[in-house]
Amino acid sequence: MTVTEAWDLTVADEGQVHGATAAASAAALAAGLDPGEVATCERLATELATNLVRHAVGGRLLVSVAGKGAVQIVAVDRGPGIDDAAVSRIDGRTTGTSLGAGLDACRREAAQFDLYSRPGQGTVVLARVGPAAAEPAGPVEFGGIITPHPDESAVGDGFGLAWEGERMTIGVVDGLGHGVEAAEARQAALERFEQRPARDSAGLLREIDVDLRVTRGAAAAVAQIDGRSRQLTFAGMGNVTGRLFRPGNAQTLVSRPGILGAGHGIGAAARPRLHRLVAADWLAPAVLVMHTDGVTNRWDPADHPGADNHHPAILAALIWRDALRGNDDATVVVARTSPENGLR
Structure with a gap:
């Protein structure tokens, strides 16, 4: 596996969400994903980018072709963070209901999903799509x-x-x-x-x-x-x-x-x-x-x-x-x- 194609998008307002969606679509096509998986990448990028606009400071969306058959989408921000990241990841019960529901939808659609957050420092959300993204971890x-x-x-x-x-x-x-x-x-x-x-x-x-x-x-x-x-x-x-x-x-x-x-x-x-x-x-x-x-x-x-x-x-x-x-x-x-x- 080699990783050489990537996009780094600043997401601070609604007008930048479309660019994030387009980058995810381009990555999915480059990774050889099928039409359904391309659509999944587009939905994930749209949701994560929208969350950055509505709930975060210093938001960036990082998209890459993670080898043949996988796309990686990572949302990174500098705050305010999520009080209970584990709860929001599992069932969407957060103080901001739209944020929690959106992350739960991402979790269900992604082949791999993870979230790390510290209040006051920011959040990282990882979503991977494609047949290669679901491969089990080795030693x-x-x-x-x-x-x-x-x-x-x-x-x-x-x-x-x-x-x-x-x-x-x-x-x-x-x-x-x-x-x-x-x-x-x-x-x-x-x-x-x-x-x-x-x-x-x-x-x-x-x-x-x-x-x-x-x-x-x-x-x-x-x-x-x-x-x-x-x-x-x-x-x-x-x-x-x-x-x-x-x-x-x-x-x-x-x-x-x-x-x-x-x-x-x-x-x-x-x-x-x-x-x-x-x-x-x-x-x-x-x-x-x-x-x-x-x-x-x-x-x-x-x-x-x-x-x-x-x-x-x-x-x-x-x-x-x-x-x-x-x-x-x-x-x-x-x-x-x-x-x-x-x-x-």
């Missing part, structure tokens, strides 16, 4: 957020997820700059990622490094989680951040400075560079966060108590909301041990 749960540069429609960032036996591989790519040429570099990197997910992290990064010599280049990082050995390995180049959180411990996974694809010759003159491999134990409970430099490092999962009981894309959206620079493409991905498989 590692995963979710992510991706948004384009505010002046571009082409997304220069992207991320990918692949399983090979008990090993999960995550790739995060930030094409140099933004716009179409950044998207071309990102796409070249993710195509290699899809072809060679079984390659070790450093080896895969070396292959991407050579592939990108004919593009403007990119920053990227590859993390692999081995379920058998309970080990995480990480290799990166450029401004893609990796941080691993375990009880009482937070570890920064250091990328090598530089740009993938830069400094190479062409053809026989191309020479792959060595890339440093960082290893760490993957012991439950564990949370891995990776993000591009469209997001600052000024965030802390501890600011969002209880978020670990929600879909990983919820924490990704909270980090995105709190640390977004606002002048670049941005990606945040979260992987964590799964409670359903006895690992958390």
